[in-house]
Amino acid sequence: MRSDIVVVGAGGHAKVCIELLRSMGESIACCVGGSDSPDLCLDVPVLRGDEHLVSLRAKGHFRLFVAIGSNRLRERLGTICVGHGYQLVNAISPHAIISPSAKLGRGVAVMAGVVINAESVIEDLAIINTGATVDHDCRVGQAVHIAPQCALAGNVTIGNLSFLGVGCKVIPEIQIGEHVTVGAGGVVICHIGSGATVVGVPTRVLNS
CATH class of the missing domain: 3.40.50.20 (Rossmann fold)
Incomplete structure (x- = not known):
């Protein structure tokens, strides 16, 4: 082998x-x-x-x-x-900070400058890109992409196959569904249903 x-x-x-x-x-x-x-x-x-x-x-x-x-x-x-x-x-930068209580799946990419805090879960094939932060008790679903410089506050859930563009911010306790796209720089303050595309500060739905 x-x-x-x-x-x-x-x-x-x-x-x-x-x-x-x-x-x-x-x-x-x-x-x-x-x-x-x-x-x-x-x-x-x-x-x-x-x-x-x-x-x-x-x-x-x-x-x-x-x-x-x-x-x-x-x-x-x-x-x-x-x-x-x-x-x-997994491909994990030595310059990332990952809590010992966080759980990572398989095929996960964690880039330089990332912080993943206590008891967060990153599922298979997810990307946590350069400088992104994932606070405590978050759940990032399968094949999600969290783009550079995003920030997830505590207890945020991101559904499978969703994409958060560069510099997005998500306040605590928010649930984002599957196949969601959040445009670059979006600030998410409300739950987002599956299949939606949202943009802006705060985000608004373009389609669902």
Whole structure:
């Protein structure tokens, strides 16, 4: 079995995640990208086409990280890779502060400057991006993306596949549903139902 990590994705997000993994002392085997991917992602060779996931698994690779920014695609590829027998690993910056009572799922990215406080839960394939803060008792659902410099106050719940744009703020006790998009700089002071897109200070619904 091979201990080096296969990275799915070959774009800018993958570059950041490769550096996170290396900062943890991990070795990267290769990236698996699309037909239009470059030959290299940083200095890592890129194999074009998802069919390489099967052949790499047959060669003994079993550790994998999905470095895709799109929530839906990241979740879909994560499910496919687990079905092929891969184990999803986490990419966590040594410059993040994570409470010992917080719980992280699999395939999670935690970037530099992040703070995750007591008894928060970060579910599988979530991204907590650069400088974001997640206060106590929050629950961040599967394949959620919390963009750079967001701030979640205590007891906030974010449903699966939701996206909070750069610099969003969420006051305590707020529940945000699944498949929600909060525009950059939004300030959330009311619960948001699933499927909504909201923007502004405070946020207002554009569609639902």
